[in-house]
Amino acid sequence: xxxxxxxxxxxxxxxxxxxxxxxxxxxxxxxxxxxxxxxxxxxxxxxxxxxxxxxxxxxxxxxxxxxxxxxxxxxxxxxxxxxxxxxxxxxxxxxxxxxxxxxxxxxxxxxxxxxxxxxxxxxxxxxxxxxxxxxxxxxxxxxxxxx
Numbered sequence: 001x002x003x004x005x006x007x008x009x010x011x012x013x014x015x016x017x018x019x020x021x022x023x024x025x026x027x028x029x030x031x032x033x034x035x036x037x038x039x040x041x042x043x044x045x046x047x048x049x050x051x052x053x054x055x056x057x058x059x060x061x062x063x064x065x066x067x068x069x070x071x072x073x074x075x076x077x078x079x080x081x082x083x084x085x086x087x088x089x090x091x092x093x094x095x096x097x098x099x100x101x102x103x104x105x106x107x108x109x110x111x112x113x114x115x116x117x118x119x120x121x122x123x124x125x126x127x128x129x130x131x132x133x134x135x136x137x138x139x140x141x142x143x144x145x146x147x
Contacts, residue, residue, distance in 0.1 A: 027063050030055065031073040038077050043125050044094075046077065115122045 020130050022030075050057040052105065064074040082103065087098035103109040 019125045022059070022063075024067065028069045030063070031067070032071040033075050034070075034077065038080055041084070044081055044088075057075070079106065 033053065034049055037043055043049070045132075046060060047057045048062065049055075060070075060074060063070040067070070085094065085099050085102055085107075088094035089096055100109075100111070104111070
């Protein structure tokens, strides 16, 4: 049943739906606790913090969108996680396959090499043919067939 016309939304329900279970103070307290948790070098996986504190892990990104303090903490945490994964991978402290998986999925890393091709924009096929054997460009440009 919708609210009566002109009825002001309840605090926390401005965007619709159920009010948030966490106040701004709660979120900022979790930001401080998360920051402290990150100081332990053995803490790498954010979901562990959530499970230890009975928080839905999906809330972390939502809090980062809506709370400036948590956003800064979360951004710093991602940088710290990336650094720990790279350093752990370099000294074989972590399984390299898992490190690669997390870095590619959570941090945008890629192991692909991209090569940039350059050539004739008017006649792109000539560039490809020239790279094949270096002499077939004349076939495309029709230079030898002119009389």
